[in-house]
Amino acid sequence: MSPCFDLTTNLSQLSYGIFSQLSRQLDSQELWLDLFSDQEKSSAYSLSVAEKDKCLRLQEPGAYLLRLLGNRGQNVKSFLAKLHSSAKIYGPKMDIPQLILHRKFCPVIWSRPEQIIVYIDKSEENLLDKNTSIDNSSIINQHLRLQCKASGFPTPLYQWLDDDRKLEGANQSSLIILRCPCTARNVFRCKVWNQVEEGKEWSEFYRATGKTFYSELISDIVDLSSFAVPFADCENCYKQKMEELAKRLGDEQKLGNSNDNLNLHEDDPMTTIAPEELIASDKVALIISNRSYSPNMTNLITPHCDAETLADALQQLNFKTVTLGDLNLSEMKQMINAYKKLLGEGVYAIFYFAGHGFEANGQCYLLPIGAPANDYGPQDCLSMDLVMNEFRDFHPSLNLILLDMCRRFLPLNIDAFVAYSERFRQGEIKINRNTVYGYATSEGIGAYEVKGEMNGVFMKYLKKRIKQPRPLLDMLNKVFLDIERDPKVRDVQIPELRSNLTKQRTLLDPLCKDGHTTSYNHHTFHWRTMHELPIPVQIEFSELKLQVTIWFDFCGHFTNKVYVFSSVEDLIPKDEDFQEFMEGKNKEDLNKGEDGGMLVSDCKTCSEWALSHLAYLRFPEEFECSSPKMCKDDAEGVSLCVLLSHLQKAKAQKNFSLKKKYFLILRGN
Numbered sequence: 001m002s003p004c005f006d007l008t009t010n011l012s013q014l015s016y017g018i019f020s021q022l023s024r025q026l027d028s029q030e031l032w033l034d035l036f037s038d039q040e041k042s043s044a045y046s047l048s049v050a051e052k053d054k055c056l057r058l059q060e061p062g063a064y065l066l067r068l069l070g071n072r073g074q075n076v077k078s079f080l081a082k083l084h085s086s087a088k089i090y091g092p093k094m095d096i097p098q099l100i101l102h103r104k105f106c107p108v109i110w111s112r113p114e115q116i117i118v119y120i121d122k123s124e125e126n127l128l129d130k131n132t133s134i135d136n137s138s139i140i141n142q143h144l145r146l147q148c149k150a151s152g153f154p155t156p157l158y159q160w161l162d163d164d165r166k167l168e169g170a171n172q173s174s175l176i177i178l179r180c181p182c183t184a185r186n187v188f189r190c191k192v193w194n195q196v197e198e199g200k201e202w203s204e205f206y207r208a209t210g211k212t213f214y215s216e217l218i219s220d221i222v223d224l225s226s227f228a229v230p231f232a233d234c235e236n237c238y239k240q241k242m243e244e245l246a247k248r249l250g251d252e253q254k255l256g257n258s259n260d261n262l263n264l265h266e267d268d269p270m271t272t273i274a275p276e277e278l279i280a281s282d283k284v285a286l287i288i289s290n291r292s293y294s295p296n297m298t299n300l301i302t303p304h305c306d307a308e309t310l311a312d313a314l315q316q317l318n319f320k321t322v323t324l325g326d327l328n329l330s331e332m333k334q335m336i337n338a339y340k341k342l343l344g345e346g347v348y349a350i351f352y353f354a355g356h357g358f359e360a361n362g363q364c365y366l367l368p369i370g371a372p373a374n375d376y377g378p379q380d381c382l383s384m385d386l387v388m389n390e391f392r393d394f395h396p397s398l399n400l401i402l403l404d405m406c407r408r409f410l411p412l413n414i415d416a417f418v419a420y421s422e423r424f425r426q427g428e429i430k431i432n433r434n435t436v437y438g439y440a441t442s443e444g445i446g447a448y449e450v451k452g453e454m455n456g457v458f459m460k461y462l463k464k465r466i467k468q469p470r471p472l473l474d475m476l477n478k479v480f481l482d483i484e485r486d487p488k489v490r491d492v493q494i495p496e497l498r499s500n501l502t503k504q505r506t507l508l509d510p511l512c513k514d515g516h517t518t519s520y521n522h523h524t525f526h527w528r529t530m531h532e533l534p535i536p537v538q539i540e541f542s543e544l545k546l547q548v549t550i551w552f553d554f555c556g557h558f559t560n561k562v563y564v565f566s567s568v569e570d571l572i573p574k575d576e577d578f579q580e581f582m583e584g585k586n587k588e589d590l591n592k593g594e595d596g597g598m599l600v601s602d603c604k605t606c607s608e609w610a611l612s613h614l615a616y617l618r619f620p621e622e623f624e625c626s627s628p629k630m631c632k633d634d635a636e637g638v639s640l641c642v643l644l645s646h647l648q649k650a651k652a653q654k655n656f657s658l659k660k661k662y663f664l665i666l667r668g669n
Contacts, residue, residue, distance in 0.1 A: 005101075012070025019066060021100045021201060031097075033525065034090050034518075035082065036065065039569045044072040045082060053532070079152050089518065092155040093567050099154065099202045107215030108152035108192050115219040116190060118227060119145040120179070144227055146175040148190040148219060156194050157603055161218075163165040163187045181228040184495045278505050279512040280347030280397060282520050283319040284527075286339040287311055288366075290355030291514040292326045296373040302449045303354035304558075306459040307406060310352055311557035313383055313466050317507050319350065320527040323557045324648060329368040331648050332382050336390055342517045343394035343444035348509070350476030351387070351505050354456065357405030360417035364403055377413060378420035385424040392430045400472065402438045404458045431500070438476050439496040457489050471504035473497065533562065540571055547571045548615040565631065566615035567639035606638070614640055622649040 004015050014022070026032040032055065038046040047055070051068070055061035056455040069079065080103055087094035120143075150156045150173075164187075167175070175190075177183050193216040196206040206213045289307035304325050311321040320342075324335060331669035343349050356367040365381035372380055384403075391399065404560035440447040440458035449456045455463065461482040465475050480495045513520040536551035548568055617640075619625050626643040 002492065005076060007075065007080075008071045009076050010070050011074050011076070011079055012067050014066075017201075018100060019063070022097055023066055024063030025097045025100065026065060027060050028096075029093060032061055032065050033522065034093075035086060043072050044069060049532075052260075077625075080281060087155065095154045099196065099200070099206070102202065102205055103153060105196065105206060105212055106151075106153040107212060108150045108156045108194050108217050110217065111149035111151050112488065115148060116188075116222045117147050118222060118224065119147065138550060142179050143176050144179045144224065145317065146177065146188060146190075146222060148173055148192065150192040150217065152194045152215065154196065156192050158655055159191045161189045161191060164189075174340075179227055188215070188222050188224070190601040191328060192217045192219070249409065256532075261451065268592075278503060278509045279346075280525050281508050281511075281513055282342070283314075283317065283348045284313070284337060284339070284342040284523060285314050285319045285321045285350040285352065287314075287321060287323040287352045288327055288332065288335065288355070289323075289325050289353075290327060290367070290369050292369055293356060293367070293371070296371060297356060297367075300355065302454065302456040302459070303404075305454050306354045306456050307352070308556045308558070309455055309459055309463050313348065313463060314507075315557065317467065318511055319348075319507075320523060321557060322559050324560045325558055326646065327648065328370045328371050329380065329382060332366070332368050333357055333386075335648075336382075340390050340394055342523050343391060343396045343399070345395055345397075347396040347439045348398040348400075348505070348507070349396045350402065352402040352404065354404040354459070357403065357407070359407040359409060360414060361421050362443075363417075363421050364405075364407060364439075365417075366403075375413065375414045383420070385421055388432075388435075389424055392432060395432060397435075398472070398501065399435045400433065400438065401436065402440075402462075404440040404456060407439065407443050408439055409444060418628075434501050434503075434505075435499070436472060436476075436501050437496075437498040440493070442494045442496045445492065445494065448489060449626075450488060453519055457483060457486070457493050458495065461486075466507060469506060469508050471506055473499055473501065473504075475506070513615075542571065544613075545571045546610055546613060550615070555643060561643065561645045562647065563641055564617060564644050565639045565641050566617055568606070568610050568613045568615050611638060616640065617642065619644060622646065625637065 005013075005018065011019075011022075026035070036045050036047045036052075036055075040046060051450060055064065058064060078100060080101055083094045083098050084103075088099075146160075148158060150158075158171055158173050160167045161173045175188070177188075193214070195215075196203060196213040198207065287310055289303035291303040293299055307323050307325065311323040314321050322335070322339070324331075327335065339349075339351070353366050356371075358365055358367070364384045364385070365378075367376075367381055384401075410510045440456070447456065447458060450460075456477075461479045464482070465479050468475055468478075470478065476495075476497055480497065483493065485492050485497055533552045533554065536549055539548045539550070541547065546568055547570070548566055550564065550566050551563070553563045555563055616628065617625075624645040626645075628640040628642050630638070631641045632638050
């Protein structure tokens with residue numbers, strides 16, 4: 001089938017089918033964020049703040065962006081060039097748009113004459129303790145890195161082979177192996193290939209008779225014998241060493257003892273390896289606090305304060321926090337889905353929930369606002385089974401789950417919860433390492449708020465310890481010990497800790513984005529976008545000679561709550577009316593500009609006429625708005641302030657930036 005476009009076709013003039021496929025791909029994995037990242041404003045792939053904001057509000061921004069590129073004169077050829085250059089940074093995710101546009105198939109070729117380059121992996125040099133006194137040669141350079149590079153389109157795939165057997169999980173361009181004689185004897189090669197899959201919209205074009213759609217290369221065998229050195233951490237090498245030693249000494253009993261203690265050789269002072277310096281490629285936290293459960297349940301008191309306390313502490317530890325209050329079930333699921341995209345390799349991740357909850361059949365359930373008072377089933381709650389199932393394909397270096405809620409066995413229809421939890425016990429069960437559960441209380445009992453206290457029991461003691469430079473598990477155990485010493489709660493709230501974390505990580509571990517720069521920048525962009533407030537708005541009432549200024553400020557660290565301020569000032573007049581405006585004004589209240597002119601906008605003193613008016617704002621019903629309060633300060637003068645909550649309910653938005661949608665009522669006193 002011949003394409004209905006050529007390299008000169010403007011992107012906005014592509015056929016409906018091709019245009020739709022491309023727009024869907026731009027939406028997939030938010031590919032457009034990677035493409036439109038140019039900082040140079042003259043680039044066709046640079047977006048203004050307003051354009052980015054619009055795209056983030058759209059559920060399907062791909063079509064809008066393709067039309068935008070068309071308006072900027074971009075055709076198929078220039079778009080393919082951009083995709084090709086971006087593929088060098090972002091890899092195979094750029095392939096499908098190029099396949100849709102029928103980029104020519106390019107068989108794989110070696111990127112350099114040396115098919116495989118062998119490096120002595122020196123990354124461990126940076127992990128040495130500065131105070132170590134042992135010989136560096138015994139603990140560094142103990143690995144080899146085999147690197148194979150090929151190019152082609154679609155992006156080449158890699159599979160490392162050991163004596164023609166596939167090495168499980170070795171499907172990257174690099175392979176790291178032990179630098180020891182027994183490993184060096186192995187026969188390593190790398191298979192590289194690319195292909196156009198069957199069953200795709202573009203497959204028929206590429207797999208037509210006479211066309212090449214598959215290519216493959218297999219590297220020469222790499223000789224590692226010259227790199228081999230005795231390596232104490234290889235059990236086979238160590239065993240051979242002990243056998244040779246025993247044979248020399250003629251002591252067979254010594255050999256038996258050595259074999260019995262084979263796994264204890266790490267305690268040998270000659271082979272001790274320095275402690276590993278633990279780092280995080282990024283730090284992210286999702287904090288949800290639900291307190292407004294009425295009329296179905298009793299409202300809680302401290303969740304929002306607990307969330308604010310934790311967010312403040314974590315931000316001081318360089319965590320990117322997203323803090324949300326009073327979410328319903330669909331909003332909680334939506335935020336879990338967004339949060340999991342941040343759980344990349346090397347990331348330190350924290351999920352904290354404060355609110356009502358319970359336990360059934362050994363599993364915790366988080367209650368959203370709006371949940372029924374009783375007879376609720378699995379469909380009314382957020383199961384931690386579901387949450388951890390969403391996380392199963394992601395492997396952060398630390399995944400800390402803090403559940404500050406009751407764990408009583410509440411539901412009457414227990415059979416429904418048993419049946420629901422069985423879904424997650426079927427098929428292959430995948431358990432991720434580096435997961436720590438910190439429960440505010442134990443199975444079957446409650447978690448409490450103490451009257452008159454700002455925080456709940458768990459947060460009251462966690463906030464005192466969380467910034468201490470202790471290993472995480474040690475820090476949590478100290479928190480639990482503090483609660484045990486509190487006579488008010490020690491017998492009614494007993495925290496619990498579960499963990500499969502093997503390394504002594506702390507929340508103070510330094511950030512190091514080397515090798516993860518792209519994902520780190522991606523996370524930062526999303527976080528900043530979610531915390532981007534609208535610019536101040538000025539509305540003129542020329543017939544009254546007044547203007548209203550509306551501006552915004554976050555409520556603490558909450559992402560879905562903002563303060564909205566509105567103030568009334570005198571309207572800055574035209575030049576011909578300036579003299580009339582100045583009558584009755586005290587000129588000492590006005591500042592002088594550099595040219596000697598009056599800067600009316602710098603005047604903080606409003607006329608009696610302006611002060612006799614207030615600006616009331618009315619917002620859409622999906623937001624919760626507090627009663628207005630009068631505020632007065634030296635910088636902004638007199639203004640009305642309201643607290644606007646539930647910004648996550650803004651329709652057609654992927655972030656929680658406030659929509660500029662309100663009604664203004666100007667009233668005279």
